[in-house]
Amino acid sequence: MASLSMRRVDEVPDKELLARHAQGDPHAFAELVHRHRDRMWAVAIRTLGDPEEAADALQDACLSAFRAAGRFRGDAAVTTWLHRIVVNACLDRIRRKSVRPATPMGDDATFDAVAPKMPDPTDAHGVSLDVRTALEQLPFEQRAALVLVDMMGYSVDDAAQVMEVPPGTIKSRCARGRARLAPLLGHHRNRRDPKNVGGVEGGGMPK
Amino acid sequence: MNPAHLDYDTLADLAEGLLEDDQAASVSAHLDTCAECRERSADLADVSRILAEAPVPSLPPDLAERIDTAIAAESLETATVVSLEQRRGRRHWRILSAAAATVVVLGGGAVAGKVALDGSDDAGHRHSANTPAMDGTRSTVTRSGPGTAAGAAPSGEVPTSEGLRSAGYAVSHSGTDYRTGTLGRQVDRLLGKGAELKVQGAPPDGRLAGCVSAVTRGKAPGLVDEARFEGRQATVIAVQSGRPGTWDVWVVGPDCTAQNPHVLKQEQAAS
Numbered sequence: 001m002a003s004l005s006m007r008r009v010d011e012v013p014d015k016e017l018l019a020r021h022a023q024g025d026p027h028a029f030a031e032l033v034h035r036h037r038d039r040m041w042a043v044a045i046r047t048l049g050d051p052e053e054a055a056d057a058l059q060d061a062c063l064s065a066f067r068a069a070g071r072f073r074g075d076a077a078v079t080t081w082l083h084r085i086v087v088n089a090c091l092d093r094i095r096r097k098s099v100r101p102a103t104p105m106g107d108d109a110t111f112d113a114v115a116p117k118m119p120d121p122t123d124a125h126g127v128s129l130d131v132r133t134a135l136e137q138l139p140f141e142q143r144a145a146l147v148l149v150d151m152m153g154y155s156v157d158d159a160a161q162v163m164e165v166p167p168g169t170i171k172s173r174c175a176r177g178r179a180r181l182a183p184l185l186g187h188h189r190n191r192r193d194p195k196n197v198g199g200v201e202g203g204g205m206p207k
Numbered sequence: 208m209n210p211a212h213l214d215y216d217t218l219a220d221l222a223e224g225l226l227e228d229d230q231a232a233s234v235s236a237h238l239d240t241c242a243e244c245r246e247r248s249a250d251l252a253d254v255s256r257i258l259a260e261a262p263v264p265s266l267p268p269d270l271a272e273r274i275d276t277a278i279a280a281e282s283l284e285t286a287t288v289v290s291l292e293q294r295r296g297r298r299h300w301r302i303l304s305a306a307a308a309t310v311v312v313l314g315g316g317a318v319a320g321k322v323a324l325d326g327s328d329d330a331g332h333r334h335s336a337n338t339p340a341m342d343g344t345r346s347t348v349t350r351s352g353p354g355t356a357a358g359a360a361p362s363g364e365v366p367t368s369e370g371l372r373s374a375g376y377a378v379s380h381s382g383t384d385y386r387t388g389t390l391g392r393q394v395d396r397l398l399g400k401g402a403e404l405k406v407q408g409a410p411p412d413g414r415l416a417g418c419v420s421a422v423t424r425g426k427a428p429g430l431v432d433e434a435r436f437e438g439r440q441a442t443v444i445a446v447q448s449g450r451p452g453t454w455d456v457w458v459v460g461p462d463c464t465a466q467n468p469h470v471l472k473q474e475q476a477a478s
Contacts, residue, residue: 030383046261146258
């Protein structure tokens with residue numbers, strides 16, 4: 001992306017940009033968004049699944065951040081703050097849409113009805129579609145936690161800051177989410193490593 | 208002891224260190240003796256791996272542009288509120304003095320009216336004669352008053368708060384990062400969204416007034432936007448050209464003066 005190649009070494013820190021924006025610098029916020037929009041988009045599209053919803057959520061988030069910049073407390077990284085706003089914008093979208101049919105919200109009965117009992121090994125879907133449809137089976141909190149920790153590589157502590165919950169809650173949401181995804185992603189895994197046994201320890205990847 | 212097999216939830220909790228010590232111990236003991244559960248445990252590790260390896264979705268270019276535009280609009284909106292508040296104090300005497308001045312409304316509506324009012328109390332200029340021919344269906348970001356007035360502000364002059372009235376146009380700070388390929392469209396979008404964007408009120412300083420005047424050869428600009436071009440600080444100047452709906456657009460460096468305009472790019476944009 002062009003904006004990335006324009007980046008220079010003597011780059012202004014994120015917090016400085018945000019401060020400049022709060023003081024009325026008209027370019028500072030656009031610069032900040034240019035820096036982080038790719039990852040913000042990744043969070044939005046992975047959390048929501050639907051590209052149009054994710055696009056709206058990302059735009060909502062950018063404008064919310066623009067207006068809320070003066071209230072940034074400075075005790076977290078700007079990226080953490082931005083991602084929190086993205087996650088909240090996604091949640092708002094979901095609430096406003098009162099849940100698309102493909103996205104049960106923590107309802108075990110619905111989940112069981114939707115979850116494939118015997119995944120079709122001849123299923124031709126690509127990896128990303130598999131992952132996306134599998135993620136859609138999770139309640140929002142579990143999905144968002146896994147997006148941040150397993151997909152975006154956030155530490156549990158950072159994800160906890162983004163979602164404003166204790167680290168233990170993130171761990172628990174990740175554990176619940178992985179437990180639900182394990183049977184859904186099974187066929188994909190087995191296709192890749194037919195014999196995956198041995199001393200592999202535990203499911204999570206504590207960072 | 209080898210009770211029922213472990214479920215994914217228990218194994219996932221174990222992996223995250225969420226089990227109580229004694230439960231963790233018995234689960235671990237079970238795992239030592241049960242290949243099936245070890246395989247389940249590996250399934251969970253694979254979930255994290257599969258998620259981590261999923262291709263990163265790339266930001267669609269049209270969405271990037273859409274968000275840039277939304278932020279630019281928000282910038283102008285914010286600046287408008289500030290500048291209108293700043294002006295409020297000066298409103299009274301201005302309205303009084305406006306009685307002796309020609310009030311020009313440039314086709315756009317209420318917002319344009321405000322600017323025309325702000326730009327109209329300098330009785331020394333012949334506003335109506337220099338009103339640029341605006342497309343009546345659109346309103347612009349920056350409304351221009353007297354076309355020749357810009358030339359009246361000599362370059363190098365000390366910046367003055369009277370600049371808006373003497374120059375007859377206001378300088379926008381839309382925050383847009385203009386790009387070579389999309390310059391025309393970006394300008395057109397800002398100008399076309401005028402009704403929404405409203406006006407942003409800083410008058411040009413002496414240097415910029417001289418620069419604009421030199422670049423446009425004295426024509427009143429429809430847009431003077433101190434923004435960015437290809438990521439670098441630049442000023443974008445647009446003047447309505449001969450045909451309605453088309454704009455002559457210049458991109459100049461931040462050091463543009465009347466003597467040395469430092470034009471980075473010039474093109475014509477059509478709506």
